[in-house]
Amino acid sequence: MAEITLDNLAHSYSPNPKGEGDFALKELNHVWSDGEAYALLGASGCGKSTLLNIISGLLHPSQGRILFDGKDVTQATTADRNIAQVFQFPVVYDTMTVRANLAFPLKNRGADPKYIAERVQRIGAMIGMEAELDKRARGLTADAKQKISLGRGMVREDVNALLFDEPLTVIDPHMKWELRTQLKSLHHDFGHTMIYVTHDQTEALTFADKVVVMYDGRVVQIGTPQELFDTPQHTFVGYFIGSPGMNVIPATVTGKHAIVHGNEVELARGYDALDGKVEIGVRPEFVRLTDGPGLPVTIRRVEDVGRHKIVRADLFGSPINILAGEDQSISPDMTHISFDPARVNVYVNDWLKHGKAA
Amino acid sequence: MEKTVNQKAWFLILPVLILVAFSAVIPLMTVVNYSVQDTFGQNQFFWAGLEWFAEMLESDRMWDALGRQLMFSAIILTIQIPLGVFVALNMPKSGFWSSFCLVVMSLPLLIPWNVVGTIWQIFGRVDIGLLGYTLDALGISYNYTQDTFAAWATIIVMDVWHWTSLVALLAFAGLKSIPDAYYQAAKIDQASRWAIFRYIELPKMMGVLMIAILLRFMDSFMIYTEPFVVTGGGPGNATTLLSIDLVKMALGQFDLGPAAAFSIMYYLVILLISYVFYTVMTTVEKNEG
Numbered sequence: 270m271a272e273i274t275l276d277n278l279a280h281s282y283s284p285n286p287k288g289e290g291d292f293a294l295k296e297l298n299h300v301w302s303d304g305e306a307y308a309l310l311g312a313s314g315c316g317k318s319t320l321l322n323i324i325s326g327l328l329h330p331s332q333g334r335i336l337f338d339g340k341d342v343t344q345a346t347t348a349d350r351n352i353a354q355v356f357q358f359p360v361v362y363d364t365m366t367v368r369a370n371l372a373f374p375l376k377n378r379g380a381d382p383k384y385i386a387e388r389v390q391r392i393g394a395m396i397g398m399e400a401e402l403d404k405r406a407r408g409l410t411a412d413a414k415q416k417i418s419l420g421r422g423m424v425r426e427d428v429n430a431l432l433f434d435e436p437l438t439v440i441d442p443h444m445k446w447e448l449r450t451q452l453k454s455l456h457h458d459f460g461h462t463m464i465y466v467t468h469d470q471t472e473a474l475t476f477a478d479k480v481v482v483m484y485d486g487r488v489v490q491i492g493t494p495q496e497l498f499d500t501p502q503h504t505f506v507g508y509f510i511g512s513p514g515m516n517v518i519p520a521t522v523t524g525k526h527a528i529v530h531g532n533e534v535e536l537a538r539g540y541d542a543l544d545g546k547v548e549i550g551v552r553p554e555f556v557r558l559t560d561g562p563g564l565p566v567t568i569r570r571v572e573d574v575g576r577h578k579i580v581r582a583d584l585f586g587s588p589i590n591i592l593a594g595e596d597q598s599i600s601p602d603m604t605h606i607s608f609d610p611a612r613v614n615v616y617v618n619d620w621l622k623h624g625k626a627a
Numbered sequence: 628m629e630k631t632v633n634q635k636a637w638f639l640i641l642p643v644l645i646l647v648a649f650s651a652v653i654p655l656m657t658v659v660n661y662s663v664q665d666t667f668g669q670n671q672f673f674w675a676g677l678e679w680f681a682e683m684l685e686s687d688r689m690w691d692a693l694g695r696q697l698m699f700s701a702i703i704l705t706i707q708i709p710l711g712v713f714v715a716l717n718m719p720k721s722g723f724w725s726s727f728c729l730v731v732m733s734l735p736l737l738i739p740w741n742v743v744g745t746i747w748q749i750f751g752r753v754d755i756g757l758l759g760y761t762l763d764a765l766g767i768s769y770n771y772t773q774d775t776f777a778a779w780a781t782i783i784v785m786d787v788w789h790w791t792s793l794v795a796l797l798a799f800a801g802l803k804s805i806p807d808a809y810y811q812a813a814k815i816d817q818a819s820r821w822a823i824f825r826y827i828e829l830p831k832m833m834g835v836l837m838i839a840i841l842l843r844f845m846d847s848f849m850i851y852t853e854p855f856v857v858t859g860g861g862p863g864n865a866t867t868l869l870s871i872d873l874v875k876m877a878l879g880q881f882d883l884g885p886a887a888a889f890s891i892m893y894y895l896v897i898l899l900i901s902y903v904f905y906t907v908m909t910t911v912e913k914n915e916g
Binding site: 322325327346347348352353354356357358360362363364365373374377378418421422 | 806808809811812814815816817818819822826827830831
């Protein structure tokens, strides 16, 4: 187990990167604390897998250093880094039995056969495949194969870190939940540093102590699920986390007020004069549908999802989402919305602007 | 549900039936016809029954040729399959040099059989051939027209030169289809080079390798032109493979009856081996799925 430090790290797949746009991973400084479980969250193609492969040593960064417990491993091979990684699509050794598959990483490192037998039995039980241990891996379902891949990732106890690259994509929803729970309890029991790449926010929020949100090759926010929900540092985080995501509305801000198309919106904090693209962000949870006063909206449709209703509406021509309670009736005269002032965030050029408490 | 009866469909396959009849069935029947008759000239034929088959089965000549044939196929398979795999493993996986290798390796496959034979026939000559002359100059006795070992070595090296590319190309295609994640996982698992070959590359290549083995076996088992051009079956009968012997018998000695019986048995052997291969291949594929 190790603390992993990324120092000035950046990566470009082109040999002579010209501008920032050529970098799949923009300059990054970060310390992954020893023994924490992180989720790396972002849309496809935002650099998550690149970052993961750099940490595991499958890819060497164009710039910067990686340190494991303060030791520079930037040029070290994957084997030397002693890392376990599970990939998106199941990788199993077809001709071997399930047991041999699970034993493979230990055997290659010359572990004691007695220990291997014990350990494999335990992992087999953990992934729920004890009964199939002596079956050949070939011919198993994709689910089962991915469970073997997960098992192979977890079989070594002394790894510096466990990396998961969207490992549950091919698993069916019920099993997904179960395996995620097992990963979490595994983390609890052994305290490995874990990094879990995903584009599924539920997966990220349930698995991790801390979620790292990436956007366009950049880490935009690192925080607990609560922090990501309450104070998204970037409009992307607001939009990506939550369902539906945060409403982002163009506005001008002066002092303790925001002006949206000539209508005044009260804020909880005061702001100095702001330059650039100014927007306010409000989560649908904190938008209230009223019969006035407030901002005028036109309701497009109401989706009842069981626990609550999602109201899709138009605010000065752009869509806005409102969350209404299941027991709240929505009547035709509800043509206005108001915000919870404490929950309105102000963004300048997509980044959160902190106001002064009044 | 009532099954629709529509016999008109037969007319639609009639053209193909006629074509196959003229191209395969009728010629084959002619051979069958010869194999059960004897003639003393003047186009007069007498019923001979299975006499020719019995005679061929008892003749050392056919068994010797079959033995040589099996040995030839076995030798070229043991060389070409591992060599082809080895070449494929060491080829550049992408980029200019990969395409370059593919083109260069395809070249021998595009050369007609008799030209290949002629190339090696000249190449091996002690007086004007580069190979023969060089070996001779180095003091190595090499003469494929008189020395059995030299003759065998020449036709084997020639076949390896001509056909190893095919195995390599097929194996390369198999290798290319392995997703990167497998190699990455192997690195993470600290697998040795041998383990990667044994547990990832070989299993993934198995399907194409079976095809390569089948193709190379059938082809080598029916080989005629190249050794005929180089050695003419000699010295003596040393390189007289099955098809060379067959042609000698049918066209050289004009022993139509025995040659026809020989052909039919040759055909049945190939059919039998193909069937065995087909069965093995489908079983392997089923296990893979």
